[in-house]
Amino acid sequence: MFIKNAWYVAGWSTDFDRTLRAETFLGERIVLYRQQDGTPVALENACPHRKLPLSQGRLIGDMVECGYHGLTFDCTGQCVAAPTQPDAIPRRAVVRSYPVVDRYRLLWIWMGDPALANPDQIFHIANFDNPDWGYTDGGVLDIACHYLWVCDNLLDPSHVAWVHVTSFAGAGTDNAPLDLSRSDTGVTVSRWIYGQPPSPYYTGLVRFQGPCDRLQHYEMQLPGIALNKSVYTPAGTGGPDAAAVADTYVNISYNFMTPIDTDNTRYFWFQHRNTDPEDQAISDKMNAGARLAFEEDRAVLEEVHKGMKTPVTPAIDLGLDAGAKAFRLMVDRAIAAER
Secondary structure (H helix, E strand, C coil), X not given: CCCCCCEEEEEEHHHCCCCCEEEEECCEEEXXXXXXXXXXXXXXXXXXXXXXXXXXXXXXXXXXXXXXXXXXECCCCEEEECCCCCCCCCCCCECCEXXXXXXXXXXXXXXXXXXXXXXXXXXXXXXXXXXXXXXXXXXXXXXXXXXXXXXXXXXXHHHHHHHCCCCCCCCCCCCCCCEEEECCCEEEEEXXXXXXXXXXXXXXXXXXCCCEEEEEEEEEECCXXXXXXXXXXXXXXXXXXXXXXXXXXXXXXXXXXXXXXCCEEEEEEEEEECCCCCCHHHHHHHHHHHHHHHHHHHHHHHHHHHHHHCCCCCCCCCHHHHHHHHHHHHHHHHHHHHC
C-alpha cells in the first residue's frame, strides 16, 4: 500500500522536543521525542503489554515509561524495567524503533527495514547552504485524501490555469505542450512558455520588466517528494538549452508528502529562491501566497478523493495525466519489489 524503505518527513525539526509526540505515518502509530542531548527518537506508540500508547506515559531521562504498569523502554525500543516483576523483564517486551535524522530544518523518518536506512539517501536540496539563496519558513497542511492524489496534482502544470487563477496561472498554462521525462527514481513534466507576462504570484518578484519566457518544471521523486521549479527570464532568453542571464529568476518549491493513512496526507513545503536571501518581507509574502494556493488545492483534492473512492460511473484520463500515471506505475513497482 505504501513504499516502506524510504525517508519521509515526520515534521519540522523544531516541532520535536522533550514532549512525547504521537503521530501516525503510513498507518503506523509512532511516538517521537528528543533525548536530553537533542538526539531524536521514534518508537512504536504501543506498549507490548496492553497496547496503551506510550505517548500517554512519561519521559524518565532518555527512556519512556508506560502509563499503565510502568514498563520502561530505551531509545532502541528495548524494555529496561518492569516494576511489577523487576527480576523478570519479559523477553518479548520490545517496541519497534524507527531511524530518524534531522536535515534541512526537517525531521526525516525511515519507515522500512532499519538495516537499510542510509541518511545519504535523504532527498538532496541543492544550494540549501548557499548564502545567496533565500528561503521561506514553509508550512504544513493536512489534506483528507490519499497522498497519490497530491502527487498527481504536483505533476500537473495545467491545473494552475483553473485552480490558481490569482497566483500561479498565466497565459499558456492551459494549453502549451508538455514534455515528459523519467529517471530511475522519478518523473518530470515540464514546458517553456514564451513571451508572456509573469503569473500573479511572481509579479514584483522577478527583476525585469515586460514579457518573460517561463519554465514550469514539475518533478516528483519517490516516495512522494515534489520539486516544482519556476524560471522567469526576459523574453527571448529562455528555452531548454538557454543559459541563465543576469536577470533570470529561479524559485523552487519543495513539497514533501507523508501519508498518514490511506485517506489522509500531511503536506510539508518551503520555497527556495536565487534572490533576496535576507529579505524576510519577501519570504513572508511568498509563504502566504503559497499557503493560499495550497488551500485551493486542498479544497479540490479532498473532493477528488471522495469522488474517486466511491465513483458512480467510470473515471477517464486526459493527456495531461501521463506524468501522474507514470509515477503511480513507479510507486507500484517499488511496493512490489519490497514485497
